Amino acid sequence: MATAQEHNNLAATAAGETIFHNKETNGTSSVDHNAGHAARERKPYDYGGNPLAHFLTNNPEARLPAFGGDFQPGLYAAPKSKFGNPAPLGLSAFALTTFVLSLINMGTLSIGEPNLVVAIAYGYGGLVQLLAGMWEMAVGNTFGATALSSYGGFWISFAIILTPGGFNIVETLEADSPAPFLNSFGLYLMGWFIFTFLLLICTLRSTVAFFLLFFTLDLAFLLLGIGYLQFGPAGPQSGCIKAGGVFGILAAFLAWYNALAGIADNSNSFFVIPVAHFPWSEKGRERRNKVDNSTARGEAAV
Template identity: 25%
Template sequence: MSGSIGKGGNAAMYISQHQANSKNERLADPAPLAMGGFATTLLSVSLAMMNFRDVSTQTLFVGDLCFVAFFGLLISAQWEMVRGNTFSYTVLSAYALFYAGYGANMIPSFGIIDAYGGYTSEYYNAFGFFILLWGVFNLFFLIASIRFNLVYILIFLSLELCLCFDAASQFKRGDGRFSTSKTFSTVAGAFAFTASILGYYTVLHYLCEESLPVSVPMGDTSRYFKKCTLASGKANDDLV
């Protein structure tokens, strides 16, 4: 948009855009809270998936899943919507709901496991579908993240591999192949661990950007898509 003020509608558009930019400058950045909740919760689950210190049951992490991640990401997502970041809003909202749904499966009072008669083959296959379809959803985030930076690409790639291997683990468990299932679960946990560490790296990036004269590189890739962005007439929409 031109910096000059034209007649009628053009003036109104300029003023509206200026007010929106001024408003965004006054808003706090929701990124550290969102990525911190995301990374902390995912790291906890990944350690159990890899059976660290003989911990494999994830029930204790329901608090992280249904409160820390769910509320942290969902609240942050609303601020991203206010800031006009569609991609950020979609990603944070989606993972807030995923974490809540994942945690809900572990709450006994919900009766989800009992509905399948316990840990049956049908339950594991259904859980595998749940994980796999979120992998399909995450694939769109991975594709879209290419125009942001290398760290986001690696986060979504790690999540994609985690979800695929976790789904495979559930399917193998449903087939009664528990040894193979455990191997797939460990691999999935390793990719989840990688994504969580990258999430913490992102938190460091934003906190240093906010309070320290230190730049933590993210591997910007947006410069390769500037021509496409200008052609579409859209401004860059940063992820958190």
């Protein structure tokens, strides 16, 4: 004979309601009823962190807000995961590629053609740095994602321009004279000078090492752009190109320095790399307040 509780369950089911016995089992029972065996507890299925997995479907707090109109439900919130810091990888990729190109711009060992940089620009400075920028977006760092992804795109586009016999960009522009390519490449570099200046403004409240990285890089783009725009009969203005190479070398070493500062910690290094926070930055104010408080306590003790 059915009990009152069973009658209530049947009535609720007939009315179109779903009864959830356990909120963590995706609407299925957490008890495995095998014929001839005692009931035993069943572990909830692990979807491996898939944000599209149907877990906690009856819990509205586990869903993200809807987007794209009322007909597009929100995705389920993925479990929180701890990611590493992708910035040192992107900075290292940028540093090595910039280092090699800057040495060529300076005329080191009488190397005048940047063909070797094409391979590095595609693989390390381009692809790897772009991936690091995407991971910066995943960890919530908008500035890092914008900077690393953009400079990754810069190196890929740079490699496309200089790919020998590939896209024929240089050959097409230099069909009649070298002036169209030199002017176009100069404007290309000046555009990156403007973009780098915008990023430079955003480093004024960070660290001295980070600010100097973008400052030297911005000067490198400026000098290289001027060198290509103010070309002569022999080609780009060699003085500006070499000066841009010098600032490029400085930017490369500063990028490596910032990368090392992000990698080295108490778990893998005997020392921590100083980055010198600006006095007006948040970290600088915190340290200044600590010094002021300790001084005040010392005077009060006397």
